[in-house]
Amino acid sequence: MEIVTSVEQDVGLTVSSTIPSSQNDINPRQQNTWPNGPFVTDGRYIRDTIGASIKYAGVNWPGHGEVMIPEGLQYQSIAAIVSKIGSSSGGIGLNAIRLTFAIQMVDEIYANGGKDITLQKAFVQGLGQTNGTRVLNQVLAKNPQFTINTTRLEVFDAVAAECYRQKIYVHIDNHISKGMWCCGTGDGNSWWGDTYFDAQKWSRGLAYMASHAKTWPAFVSLSLRNEPREPTSNPSLAKSTYNWQTWNTYMRQGAAAVHAANPDILIFLSGLNYDTTLTPVVRNQPLSPSQTKFNLADFPGGPQKKIVLELHNYETGATSCSSLQNNLYNNGFQSMTSNPGNGINVFPVMLTEFGFAMDANTYKGVYATCLANYLPTQTAGWFIWVLVGSYYVREGIQNFDEAWGLFTRDWTNWRSTGYVNGVLTKMARDTLAR
Template sequence: MRLALALLALVGLGKTAPSPHQPHDDLSSRAAWPNGPFVTSGRWILDASGKNLTYAGTNWPSHADVMIPEGLQYQSIETIVQKIKSVGMNAVRLTFAIQMVDEIYTNGGTDVTLQTAFAQALGQANGVKVLAQVLAKNPRFTATTTRLQVFDAVAAELARQQIYVHLDNHISKGMWCCSSTDGNSWWGDTYFSAANWTRGLSYMANHAKSWPAFMSMGLRNEPRDPTNIPSLSKSSYNWQTWYTYMRQGATAVHSANPAPLIFLSGLSYDTYLTPVVQGTALTPGTGKFSLGDFVGYADKLVLELHNYENSIGSCSSLQGNLERNGFEALRGGAGKAVMPVMMTEFGFQMDEKTWKGVYASCLASYLPGIKAGWTIWVLAGSYYIRSGTQDYDEGWGLLNHDWSAWRSQSYIDGAFREMVRATLS
């Protein structure tokens, strides 16, 4: 009962209670989109006019083997962004791999061309074939267009259609993510150089200064136990180490570009941030999370969580887990953090019935009810290559295999449009 009452109180706060930082929204307070840069105040994200805002969006993977945004062999950038806009979404979590930046440095500051990127990822024959399809759908590009130029074009189109860009460092080595044995799990893992990571964050934060829609950046997707290196796991996989590196990453981003919000992800595949929001020790040390440790940009920090409890039996259980894992920061309490929290990944099979189950239907009401932002996994109907399989079909994709239509029109019409509307209302 206590949990139920607490959740009701939280929902009530999200729906009706005025924040001391929530000004009256009249025409005089509005400015040209995107009206940034954004800042945080308590549990809210505010635009440059002091108006509350949040994200209702999707993930557009761009971090895998080719290291460019997926789907361009099937549709133009404009067409894909139009699909996002058509259901009212206002944000895209655009992922990238540190390897892309590493190769730019290795090449003396010159990025890899599409011709090279597709050949390296798919093999010479298939690389030529798929690149030809990309160029046919996106004739602005050529074989010598670089990967970052494709990112630039995507960001420009998102801005044109007034959709925020959240840039996310998803992985170090460009590949499908994630497992605890993929070499990308934790600082010091096979492919996860801390120095290259901070360099990559700085480079991308600086590069994205030219993107009008660039509003936020995630430091690292799903930190997790590096079980392939037992010594690293034993000595380093803990909250104390997490805090050290999150502060380094946040400083790298803010020093390169002071404008974007900075998202901090939790442990165990970003499924919990409990000691951060509850103000308990970041073990094995005794120090605690403090906004005061982020000097000069404490009002730029947002917490992010992922959740894939698809088989959960009740909505109340799921809500309780989400509260304990981090969403309680939206209301705080004695000794606890008060910060914005967003769910940057959740997802499920896109068919005719899964969206009607406990997990999907609960999130469709819970997240808008507490005014928490979100980006659903995943937009992609297919991948250039995933785990060695080329033209891999994504059953969780909002879009179908050739990115031409919604994979589950019943979900879009029966729940998703309303979830977007309720989140942004």
């Protein structure tokens, strides 16, 4: 049996999502137990059910690549990875993960009669028969609770369960539609209506994941879409729809799908130009080419205080901290100031991606040191890009070594112990102490 939800909007769009009834009415949360959810927004703050201010100090853990399961499990067990992230087992003191997924995973579930595909099929599909079988065997050796018939979502379930055991918030992010490396303006995933970016399948996928994750007690929030950007491979689409008015239409559609499926979770909205700007939303300016302005009441979840803004920043060549801070302020962090001024929309704002090469010296530069000081003073949550030491496959290269990864290629050590032990752990402590 399936439950179909439909949300009509005055922009002429219909949101339809099909939610498995076995997931629909499950909510394991209990009052006054960690994570003390569901969370709500309170001006620039996020608060739990006992009124405490909640900040995220987290890391991105990708699961949106061609295999479509969280990376690194051929090298370490889920428990071992999570223990190094958090604080309960002597880790580095982070309290959140941004777990990414591809809409393709949900599309394949629907195409398969509502059943997810197995790890055996996922690895062969993503890496080929020989390498896929080899890497799967490595995953099973490190994670013996799984078998070749375990499904992809059961791996996501296991990650979420371990995060709950170690008191780490789970934030899920729709990173891309087609499972692959992200992001480029010509990759077919850039904008609603692009080659792989079907708006109705996107809404359906968001609703499915929001509903499925109801069974995860550590699940607290969801991002609607990673890095909306100009679809340069489709000039007519870019000319006709790449604008704030269209953004507003589809963000409302996505929020409607998520809120109907799971009204407890926070919903994150990302901006244009690879999510580097949300200026008209924050400054209450017209959402061009229309004269309409952002209205929280238009967003399902808005009146329930469920909407959060997210930004990305990769100004790694910054030579001035004040200039970097001004850019962040003007692109969206103005919403977090204690005295924002007339007409400013006040929201919690998070930097859900920033990162740089994890070598011996880059972290000593302006970009990394500036963010390490700026974000805690803004009481702004953040997720560094990226946890992985390597990817199952990235841009056609298997076992791709990630120079920006916190882990070494084999996921056994920190790639830059100077940064992790000397800067990142302090940044987390400073963020969570405020």
